[in-house]
Each structure stands twice: as C-alpha cells, then as structure tokens.
Amino acid sequence: MKNSFSISFHTTSSRQFTLKCIAVLLAITPASTVFAHVVLEDQVALAGSSYKAVFKVGHGCEGSPTTAMRVTIPAGFMGAKPMPKAGWKLDIKTAKLNVPYESYGKKITDDVSEITWTAISKDSYLPDGYYDEFVLRGGLPKKEGAMWFKVLQTCDKGSNDWSQIPAVGVDAHSLKSPAALLEIIPSGTVGHQH
Ligand SMILES: [Cu+2]
Numbered sequence: 001m002k003n004s005f006s007i008s009f010h011t012t013s014s015r016q017f018t019l020k021c022i023a024v025l026l027a028i029t030p031a032s033t034v035f036a037h038v039v040l041e042d043q044v045a046l047a048g049s050s051y052k053a054v055f056k057v058g059h060g061c062e063g064s065p066t067t068a069m070r071v072t073i074p075a076g077f078m079g080a081k082p083m084p085k086a087g088w089k090l091d092i093k094t095a096k097l098n099v100p101y102e103s104y105g106k107k108i109t110d111d112v113s114e115i116t117w118t119a120i121s122k123d124s125y126l127p128d129g130y131y132d133e134f135v136l137r138g139g140l141p142k143k144e145g146a147m148w149f150k151v152l153q154t155c156d157k158g159s160n161d162w163s164q165i166p167a168v169g170v171d172a173h174s175l176k177s178p179a180a181l182l183e184i185i186p187s188g189t190v191g192h193q194h
Helices: 002-028 031-036
Strands: 044-046 050-057 066-072 078-082 088-103 106-119 132-139 145-155 159-162 180-185
Touching: 050 066, 050 145, 050 180, 066 132, 078 088, 078 106, 106 132
Parallel strands: 044 180
Antiparallel strands: 050 132, 066 106, 066 145, 078 132, 088 106, 145 159, 145 180
C-alpha cells in the first residue's frame, strides 16, 4: 500500500519537471522562427491527457492586421471546444470521424473538425504590432507522436497558411509556413518506472 501511494505522488511532480525541460528546450531552439509564426504555447503534452491549445499570434501578414484565424482540428484530437473572444465571431464545423471513439460510454462518430474566429468589425482586427492568443481545448489520443494543427491566418490584405508538415527527417524550422506542432509523449514519460 505505502509503495503505490509514494510512486504516484513522485510521478506527478517529475512529469511536470520533464515537461518543463522539454518545453524550455523547444522554446530556445531557433528562437526567432519559433516565436515569429503561429505556434502553440505548450508544444509538448502527455498522451491521453486533456490539452489546452494556445495558438500564439506574433504578427500579421506583411504588416497587415489579422482578421480571421481558422484552425483545422487534426485526426485524433477529441471534443475540441474553442474559447470565445470578445469582438470575434466563432464558427465551428463538424465532420464524420474515420475512427469513432468512446466518450463516457457514448460512441462518438462526428466531431469538431474546424474552428474559425472572425473579427466582427475593423475595431477587432489584430494589428501587426500587437500580440494575441486563440485558445481551444480537447482530448489527446493515447498514442504518442507528432500532431500538426493547420492554421489559416487571414489578414486585411493577404493571408498566411500555416499548414506545411515536414517530411520525415526534414526540420520543421526550415519550412516557410509550418503547421503548429504538438509533441505527444507517452503518459508514463517520467524518470524511472517501478
Ligand atoms: Cu512568422
């Protein structure tokens, strides 16, 4: 009895420490590129956990303000829910799932596939010189691996289509318009297992 209690307490704090280390590593690697594009605040998460995706917008399109943000929900991301934003209209699309899943005993065959925030008026436009975040939450698959969120950033003039996914062995930082990457790591990713 004593052993199992101490293992679970110990595991949680080390897990957070591990995640923080990885997140810091990711954050310092080509700082200029990572922070400039539309990227996720937390770029590492545990398999099977619920995840808050914070999309960071650090600039517009060649100086033009952002007027809409469309996020394509990747396969495996379950029950996506957007955070409303004052001055922005929300549109949510759903689609039939290739692989249905169970949620609280219910079979889920259709799920959210796309979320769009659109500025209601010019007053809501996100100027190039400002920074903002667009947030959604959902459940992660039990399987670890890379999950790419394609984001279409529409501006008053032009747009940025952050949708490039690197081929195996290609560094995402070398891409002009990379999709936003989330590294899903095994839920047991902590120092030592008993
Ligand atoms: Cu950029």
